[in-house]
Every structure is written in structure tokens, then in C-alpha cells.
Amino acid sequence: MKIITWYGILTIGDDGVTECEPFNKDVDELAELLLQKDVVAYSPGSGFDIRTVAIECGFVENDEEYNSLLRDVSIRAAKLQISRTNTPDMQIIQAVEALDDIDDVVNVLSERLSEWYGLHFPELGLSSEPLVRFVSEFGSRNNVPAEHPMFEKATSSMGSELPSADEELIMGFASNACELYDSRHSIEASIVRNMEKMAPNVTLIAGSLIGARLISMTGGLARLSQLPSSTVQVMGANRALFKHLRGRATSPKHGIIFNNPLVKNSPWWQRGKIARALAAKISLAARMDVYSGELHPEIKVNLEKKVNFIKAANPKPPVKQKPAGKGYKGKNKGGER
Amino acid sequence: MDVNEISEGIFEVRKGGKKILATKNANPGSNVYGENLLEEEGEEYRAWDARRSKLAAMVLKKMKVPIKSDSRVLYLGAASGTTVSHVSDMLPNGIVYAVEFSPRTMRELIQLCDTRSNIVPILADASRPKLYAHIVEQVDVIFQDVAQPNQAQIAAVNAGQFLKEDGHLLLSIKARSIDTVANPSKVFKEEVNKLEKDFDTQFKIIKKHDLAPFHEDHLGLVAKKKLKEN
Numbered sequence: 001m002k003i004i005t006w007y008g009i010l011t012i013g014d015d016g017v018t019e020c021e022p023f024n025k026d027v028d029e030l031a032e033l034l035l036q037k038d039v040v041a042y043s044p045g046s047g048f049d050i051r052t053v054a055i056e057c058g059f060v061e062n063d064e065e066y067n068s069l070l071r072d073v074s075i076r077a078a079k080l081q082i083s084r085t086n087t088p089d090m091q092i093i094q095a096v097e098a099l100d101d102i103d104d105v106v107n108v109l110s111e112r113l114s115e116w117y118g119l120h121f122p123e124l125g126l127s128s129e130p131l132v133r134f135v136s137e138f139g140s141r142n143n144v145p146a147e148h149p150m151f152e153k154a155t156s157s158m159g160s161e162l163p164s165a166d167e168e169l170i171m172g173f174a175s176n177a178c179e180l181y182d183s184r185h186s187i188e189a190s191i192v193r194n195m196e197k198m199a200p201n202v203t204l205i206a207g208s209l210i211g212a213r214l215i216s217m218t219g220g221l222a223r224l225s226q227l228p229s230s231t232v233q234v235m236g237a238n239r240a241l242f243k244h245l246r247g248r249a250t251s252p253k254h255g256i257i258f259n260n261p262l263v264k265n266s267p268w269w270q271r272g273k274i275a276r277a278l279a280a281k282i283s284l285a286a287r288m289d290v291y292s293g294e295l296h297p298e299i300k301v302n303l304e305k306k307v308n309f310i311k312a313a314n315p316k317p318p319v320k321q322k323p324a325g326k327g328y329k330g331k332n333k334g335g336e337r
Numbered sequence: 338m339d340v341n342e343i344s345e346g347i348f349e350v351r352k353g354g355k356k357i358l359a360t361k362n363a364n365p366g367s368n369v370y371g372e373n374l375l376e377e378e379g380e381e382y383r384a385w386d387a388r389r390s391k392l393a394a395m396v397l398k399k400m401k402v403p404i405k406s407d408s409r410v411l412y413l414g415a416a417s418g419t420t421v422s423h424v425s426d427m428l429p430n431g432i433v434y435a436v437e438f439s440p441r442t443m444r445e446l447i448q449l450c451d452t453r454s455n456i457v458p459i460l461a462d463a464s465r466p467k468l469y470a471h472i473v474e475q476v477d478v479i480f481q482d483v484a485q486p487n488q489a490q491i492a493a494v495n496a497g498q499f500l501k502e503d504g505h506l507l508l509s510i511k512a513r514s515i516d517t518v519a520n521p522s523k524v525f526k527e528e529v530n531k532l533e534k535d536f537d538t539q540f541k542i543i544k545k546h547d548l549a550p551f552h553e554d555h556l557g558l559v560a561k562k563k564l565k566e567n
């Protein structure tokens with residue numbers, strides 16, 4: 001029987017070790033070997049002491065050398081493992097989280113700006129990014145040029161004047177928020193790029209941002225590929241619920257794939273069915289991305305066929321069943337015609 | 338200030354009427370997690386806060402820590418190395434295998450390993466000892482602090498693979514990681530029962546003590562393997 005140890009391969013006979021094939025005594029090589037996948041199949045039996053054999057077969061001279069070599073090798077190996085867990089999908093997960101962080105912050109900032117700038121130009125009617133860009137560009141409403149669509153409103157505003165010291169403050173505040181929006185756009189662009197490289201099929205089916213969110217929520221592409229599609233369909237629903245509670249989003253009942261245009265742009269009675277078909281194809285696409293990484297455009301073709309079929313089979317909203325039972329005040333109970 | 342060795346490698350430093358638990362700094366001049374450094378007779382000690390370490394709490398609860406200067410220790414659930422660093426201090430001629438499965442946490446542990454000569458970091462799941470049986474030798478002590486529902490099983494499979502016949506298991510059991518609502522003493526009783534009977538490797542409990550007020554709802558435990566009778 002052969003077993004693997006960090007320093008070599010041992011052959012075990014009836015009365016102990018019969019052969020020892022040590023590896024090269026090189027820290028980098030030993031570290032790579034330490035991380036082999038099939039160690040479990042060749043692992044030393046319970047109670048087998050690998051240290052004594054290492055010294056007996058002359059791989060190391062004594063306990064001190066054993067300790068210091070093993071320490072160096074395992075530190076090197078752990079560092080390798082860590083750098084390998086920094087995979088493209090980890091980058092994507094961090095990027096998605098960063099987007100959410102920025103959203104939280106810019107929301108707070110732009111709400112503040114809206115209140116603050118509203119003292120001076122209450123008629124502006126802009127919010128979030130357009131508001132922030134406007135303020136950082138013009139400052140006081142007196143600087144809005146004649147050809148600007150807001151010029152009329154600016155010249156007739158009932159807001160108070162903005163002293164130049166305050167103008168400087170408020171423009172600085174707005175330009176900080178602008179930079180966050182800029183950063184948001186470049187993070188989004190990098191997600192799009194990375195998704196195309198790493199998960200071309202998921203990107204094709206779900207779209208890069210929704211795909212990235214799915215990967216982020218599951219903790220990686222490999223895990224996404226293992227989930228049943230019924231889970232994919234509702235993923236993000238509770239998150240949406242929390243956002244909804246904070247007044248930031250609509251449609252708390254559905255998973256994030258409901259933001260996909262195929263679902264979103266369909267009439268409400270088809271959405272559930274289309275979402276189910278979409279989720280099934282996303283699961284398939286994730287498996288393709290994990291196993292081959294090549295683009296399979298036919299998944300999209302099949303999805304579109306399926307969607308068209310659903311649309312053709314459900315052209316009209318279903319007639320709502322009248323709820324029967326207590327509390328219903330209709331004249332006829334459901335069922336008869 | 339005077340110093341009293343209360344167990345091999347573990348000291349009580351008296352300073353201004355206070356007793357401070359400490360270990361002798363194996364990397365003089367630097368601390369690891371913000372703990373105080375204490376000078377005495379040309380030796381440097383690192384203060385060891387029982388609120389931040391189950392093992393330190395066990396020491397203060399007068400549980401005998403069977404670690405010697407040349408012990409080989411397997412530490413399961415090393416986290417970023419707060420306690421591992423003190424174990425490392427206790428082992429001038431020994432070695433500690435530090436198993437941790439979170440890569441994020443391992444990143445910090447590796448920084449500690451770089452400054453110490455006796456810590457072997459292992460990024461692996463402690464419930465699968467075969468994943469590191471090619472690295473870890475037979476050990477004198479297993480210390481385990483993983484805060485997982487299957488912690489009794491983790492202790493059993495690791496002791497089966499790695500613990501010497503006369504070696505010791507030191508275990509910290511966190512009631513809430515097993516059952517968030519049940520009464521802790523009931524949870525502890527069940528866990529002890531599992532350790533004594535449930536697995537291939539069975540334990541004889543030598544000492545147990547709850548770790549309050551340092552750690553609420555935690556039980557500290559010292560055990561040995563029951564020798565197989567055949």
C-alpha cells in the first residue's frame with residue numbers, strides 16, 4: 001500500500017514502511033505537491049506517525065530540520081492557496097458589493113443635496129445623479145446659461161440667494177458625489193468585462209449585471225452552477241424585500257431575474273412562467289461556464305423559442321377566479337356561469 | 338513586579354497589585370493583536386486576555402493545560418491566531434499545526450506565521466482530517482475552538498487520526514452554535530455524551546468547567562482517548 005506524505009511517497013508492508021521515495025527538498029516544489037487533489041485516497045492511516053519515518057529514511061536529519069522545513073513549505077502552500085482563491089469570480093463579488101455600498105452612500109448624499117440645494121432652487125425637480133451633476137456644474141442657479149432647459153425656471157425661482165461661500169461648499173459636496181457616480185460607472189464597466197470573460201453564457205442569458213449579482217449572492221460561479229433553477233428564480237427576493245422596506249425598490253416578491261427585460265417587459269401574467277424558463281437556462285449556462293467556458297449561443301435561441309411559446313399560449317390575462325368563502329360579498333359564488 | 342510560572346510556559350505577572358496572565362514573547366519587541374508587553378528581569382511577556390481566548394479562560398478556571406515546551410499541538414479553528422500566538426510562545430521546542438478553513442481569516446494567520454518559527458498553517462476543513470493527514474504528525478495535544486454544530490464529531494475524527502494514546506484533547510464548546518435556544522447546560526450534557534459514546538474514537542472527560550464570565554455559555558473541557566479494549 002502506498003501513502004502520500006508532505007515529503008514523499010511511502011510504501012507500507014505488513015511490518016511497516018518498506019520503501020520511501022522522498023520528493024525534492026525544494027520549498028516551492030514541496031508546496032505545490034502539498035496541494036495535490038488526491039491526497040485523501042492515499043492518506044496515512046489513523047495513528048501513523050509521519051515524522052519518525054521522515055527522519056529514519058533520511059529526508060531530514062532531525063526534529064529541528066523537520067519543523068523548519070515543514071513550516072516553510074506549509075506557509076508557502078497556504079499563500080498559494082490564498083492567491084488561488086482570489087479568482088475572477090471573487091473580484092466580481094467584491095465589485096458587486098462595492099456597487100451596493102456606493103448606491104447606499106450616493107443615495108444619502110443626493111438626498112441631502114436635494115434638501116440643501118432646494119433652499120436655493122426648489123423648482124429644479126432633479127434627483128440623484130442628474131441633480132448631483134447639475135449642482136457640481138453650475139453651483140448657483142444664476143450660472144445656468146440661457147440655452148439650458150432649466151434657464152426659465154432658474155431665472156424665476158422663488159428660492160433664496162446662495163452666498164458664494166455656501167456655493168463653494170455645496171459644489172464641493174456635489175462633486176464628491178459625482179466622483180462616486182464616476183466610480184460606480186467604471187466598476188460597472190469592469191463587471192461587464194469580467195463577466196464576458198469568465199461567464200459568457202450566464203452573461204448572454206441573464207445579462208452581465210444580473211449574472212454578476214447571482215454569482216455574488218451564491219458566493220461564486222461554481223456554486224451558482226450547482227443550485228436548482230427554482231432557487232435561481234427567487235434569489236434576491238428577500239433582499240429586494242429589505243430594499244423595498246427602506247423605500248428603495250419595487251416588486252419585493254420576485255427574485256432579481258425579474259429585472260431581466262424578457263421578464264420585465266412582458267405582461268404580468270406571463271412573467272412567472274418566463275422567469276421559470278429563464279432561471280432554467282441560467283442554471284444551464286452557469287454549468288456550461290464552469291465546465292467548458294465556451295459560448296453556446298443555442299441556449300439563447302432555445303430560450304427565445306420557449307418564451308415565444310409561452311407568449312403564444314398565454315395571450316390573454318387569466319380570468320381571475322372569484323375568491324369564494326367568508327367575507328366575499330359577490331352575488332354569485334365562483335364556478336357557475 | 339514578579340513572575341510566577343503557573344503551568345509550563347504560562348506565567349502570572351504581578352504588576353501594581355494586579356495579576357496578569359502572560360506568555361513569554363517568542364518574538365520580542367512586537368505584539369500580535371494589541372496586547373500589552375511586560376518586561377521583567379530581561380524577559381518580555383505578552384499579556385493574555387481570558388476574554389479573548391478560551392484557552393486563557395481555561396487556565397484561569399484552574400484547568401490543567403497539558404502543553405509542554407516540546408509538545409506537538411494540533412489547533413483546530415485557529416482564526417487569525419490570537420490564541421495560537423500564545424501557544425506558539427509556549428513551544429520553544431515544539432510545533433503547532435493551525436487549521437483554519439476561512440481563506441479571509443487565514444490571510445491574517447499567515448502574517449503571524451511569518452513572524453514565528455513554530456506555526457504550521459493549514460487552510461482546510463477540520464471536519465475532514467484526511468485532507469491534512471499528509472501534513473500533520475501524531476500530536477500530544479489537540480485544542481479545538483471551531484464553534485460549529487458538529488464540533489464533537491470534529492474532535493473525534495481528529496483525535497482518531499492524530500492524537501497519541503496518552504495525548505489530551507482540550508475543547509471549547511459553544512452552546513449557541515449547537516442549539517440557539519436550548520438551555521446551555523442541556524446542550525453541554527448532550528455534547529459530553531456524544532464525546533463519550535457516539536463516535537469511533539471515544540473520550541474520557543477529565544475535567545470540565547464553564548468559562549463564564551470570560552465567555553458566556555461556553556464549556557471548557559479536557560479529555561483523553563478511551564483506550565480500545567479488545
Ligand SMILES: C[S@@+](CC[C@H](N)C(=O)[O-])C[C@H]1O[C@@H](n2cnc3c(N)ncnc32)[C@H](O)[C@@H]1O
Nearest residue numbers: 414415416419420437438439462463464482483
Ligand atoms: C471562535 S473562532 C476561534 C478563535 C481562536 N481559537 C482564538 O482564540 O484566537 C472559530 C474559528 O473556527 C473556524 N472554523 C469553523 N469551522 C471550521 C472547520 N470546520 N474547519 C476549520 N476551521 C473552522 C472559523 O472560521 C473561525 O475562525
